Amino acid sequence: xxxxxxxxxxxxxxxxxxxxxxxxxxxxxxxxxxxxxxxxxxxxxxxxxxxxxxxxxxxxxxxxxxxxxxxxxxxxxxxxxxxxxxxxxxxxxxxxxxxxxxxxxxxxxxxxxxxxxxxxxxxxxxxxxxxxxxxxxxxxxxxxxxxxxxxxxxxxxxxxxxxxxxxxxxxxxxxxx
Numbered sequence: 001x002x003x004x005x006x007x008x009x010x011x012x013x014x015x016x017x018x019x020x021x022x023x024x025x026x027x028x029x030x031x032x033x034x035x036x037x038x039x040x041x042x043x044x045x046x047x048x049x050x051x052x053x054x055x056x057x058x059x060x061x062x063x064x065x066x067x068x069x070x071x072x073x074x075x076x077x078x079x080x081x082x083x084x085x086x087x088x089x090x091x092x093x094x095x096x097x098x099x100x101x102x103x104x105x106x107x108x109x110x111x112x113x114x115x116x117x118x119x120x121x122x123x124x125x126x127x128x129x130x131x132x133x134x135x136x137x138x139x140x141x142x143x144x145x146x147x148x149x150x151x152x153x154x155x156x157x158x159x160x161x162x163x164x165x166x167x168x169x170x171x172x173x174x175x176x177x
Contacts, residue, residue, distance in 0.1 A: 024143030
């Protein structure tokens with residue numbers, strides 16, 4: 001009986017997740033690194049004298065990002081980044097347990113890849129238009145993170161992430177910050 005109930009539960013979960021997986025499949029992974037970069041104003045000697053931008057950002061290749069920064073990011077944001085497939089299932093279980101015992105949502109479980117997905121694609125806006133909860137958005141985010149991890153290397157994901165995220169004070173991307 002337990003096996004039948006387990007199988008029925010699994011198939012029910014798979015069916016429940018189908019529309020979220022389909023939405024994640026609809027996003028074009030080729031556009032993951034579409035970033036607004038500033039227009040440079042140059043003098044007659046080709047020296048920069050100004051910038052025009054909405055988001056203050058300068059892109060930097062992964063090879064130029066200090067290893068210490070990468071290690072600090074992984075330690076602080078996603079300690080299992082190098083070992084998971086885009087979703088940290090241990091982190092999800094920890095967050096669920098913590099949130100249930102606290103009676104409120106106080107613990108996050110988003111990986112670097114999930115944060116990249118959320119920042120690279122309009123997941124929040126889409127979810128808001130559909131009147132969905134954050135949990136349903138996170139299901140789409142998780143399926144999209146799995147796709148990103150299959151397509152790109154860990155170093156590429158870090159490069160996309162560090163060149164995209166907002167660091168505060170009007171600075172987008174690690175180089176601008």
